[in-house]
Amino acid sequence: MEAIKKHTGLVYPLNRSNVDTDQIIPKQFLKRIERTGFGQYLFYNWRFDDEGNKRESFSLNDSKYEDASILIAGENFGCGSSREHAPWSLMDYGFKIIIAPSFADIFYNNSFKNGLVPIKVSEEQVKDWLKHAEEKELTLSVDLENKVIYDQDGKEISFDIPEYHRQNLMNGWDEIALTLQLEEKISNYEQTRL
Numbered sequence: 001m002e003a004i005k006k007h008t009g010l011v012y013p014l015n016r017s018n019v020d021t022d023q024i025i026p027k028q029f030l031k032r033i034e035r036t037g038f039g040q041y042l043f044y045n046w047r048f049d050d051e052g053n054k055r056e057s058f059s060l061n062d063s064k065y066e067d068a069s070i071l072i073a074g075e076n077f078g079c080g081s082s083r084e085h086a087p088w089s090l091m092d093y094g095f096k097i098i099i100a101p102s103f104a105d106i107f108y109n110n111s112f113k114n115g116l117v118p119i120k121v122s123e124e125q126v127k128d129w130l131k132h133a134e135e136k137e138l139t140l141s142v143d144l145e146n147k148v149i150y151d152q153d154g155k156e157i158s159f160d161i162p163e164y165h166r167q168n169l170m171n172g173w174d175e176i177a178l179t180l181q182l183e184e185k186i187s188n189y190e191q192t193r194l
Helices: 085-093 105-114 123-135 163-171 175-180 183-193
Strands: 006-014 070-073 097-100 117-120 139-143 148-151 156-158
Touching: 006 123, 070 123, 085 105, 097 123, 097 139, 105 117, 105 163, 175 183
Parallel strands: 006 070, 070 097, 097 117
Antiparallel strands: 006 139, 139 148, 148 156
16 A cells, blocks of 8 residues: 655545445446456446446546646545445545545545545535636645644645555555565464464
8 A cells, every 4th residue: 555644735625515426336236256357336326327428517527627637526436336446546636635525424434444544524614625626727635644634825724634545655564565564473383273
């Protein structure tokens, strides 16, 4: 997993609440066995029509957001089924940070496990940033070390994140990497067990 301590990126505003995992990555695209290649199917039913043509009405298809790496959305982002493909598709598309007032629990934990950073901030702040990003370009800087988000006007917003997940993200540790840190103890146990 790639370590992330600080990230500055363009914001894509998804002004919707209760975005479920089937909207993030529809079920018909879950047949791949690797974790990559899902970005092309992100928000597929919103981005494309029945013939596979891009819908001009869906804002992610606007070229001004093509380099966005921070997604801001309404409450309860990632609700629905527990598919890990949802964070995989967001990351494969290029998003590193998801900011919302609240997240579905399983999506929230799956994001941490896969290196996607979900950050909870107040609904009022989300609405302010959504409006700003819809009207003109918005860039945010996320500092995981200090648990602060800086906007381009210099405003600072503090956020909370579970320390266990924060350390894993900053060090690039997934659960396998954490286990391997105990490799010597595991080997010693295996030797004494025999």
